[in-house]
Amino acid sequence: MLLNSNNNKLMLLLQLLIINIIIILIDSFPSSQSYCSLFDIKESGVAGYFTITIDENTGLSYYDFNLDLTSYYKSNPNTCNLSNGLKYHIHSFWTNNTATSSNSCSTCGGHFDPYLACSSSSQYQNSPITYPGPLCKAINRATPNYTYPCTTTSFSEEGNLQSCEVGDLSGKFGLVYNSSVSPLIFKSSSLFSDPLGPSNYTYGGVDISQQIVTEYTSVWSSIVFHCNDPPANTKLFCSQLLISNVESCVALGATLSPTTNQNSSKNKSCWFEIGVTVVVCIIVFLAILLIIKYGYQKNHNNNIDKSMSDPLINH
DSSP states (O other): OHHHHHHHHHHHHHHHHHHHHHHHHHHHSOSEEEEEEEEOHHHHSOEEEEEEEEETTTTEEEEEEEEEOHHHHHHOTTSOOGGGOEEEEEESOOOOSSOSEESOOTTSOSBOOTTOOOOTTBTTSSOOSSTTOOHHHHTTOSTTSOOOOOOHIIIIISOOGGGSOTTBHHHHHOOBOBOSSOTTEEEOSSOEEETTOOOGGGBOOSOOTTOOTTSOOOOBOEEEEEESOTTTOOEEEEEEOBGGGHHHHHHTTOOOOSSOSOHHHHHHHHHHHHHHHHHHHHHHHHHHHHHHHHHHHHHHHHHHHHHHHOHHHHO
């Protein structure tokens, strides 16, 4: 009976250990994730970065960017009047399988628009082409009968978040103008905080094999900068948003969030802590099993000895 009681206590301890492992693993997972577009001069004519950090705890997304258009402007001096500022948006696709940045952005799809705010460039103005057809038209949010209501005033001051597409960053925060340092340097004036940002769960990832621009998609994959030349809003340069670029962007000076600039290093630390925790728990688990096995063997041997010495059993 004493052995059974000890075994029950050890099993209870084992169950508590397993529960604690689960709690530690859940708490150890990073609550935020960063993504970065790294612009390559050879690919796009632009040097620099654009970062998105999504904080699942606060529900906020943070944006930071710093772009040098010197080489781009030398090659394309008449493409856009940069003094008018640039528009920029998160787009739904990245279908270029040979480069992660480009100055040819016609296949990036439309603006990421999961809530159907439906600007004329929404991903759902022309998709899906199959049933039920373009979603914005299906809900009567297509020109000329609909006016897209997003402005920096409606979004930032009036708090009308749903007036803007999730991907319409310049609609929410305003145009980007060149810096005082150089007319060809465009950078965020501060770390932009967005209560209507994209979700980690809708990130398009790096698998572009299934991305068909004319069909329905619920994901986001790229950042595109446009000339402020309405109604054309010419796409100038673009880049795929990748988790693997984050460390390189931090090295270039990117700020990922208001509280830390070491998001990727912190994630590594979290994974290290998880690994150590799992190893320790496995060792403890094995030790408990050995104790139970030793106790069982000892009890079994005692029973054998007792039976050998019991005259009634021997008789």
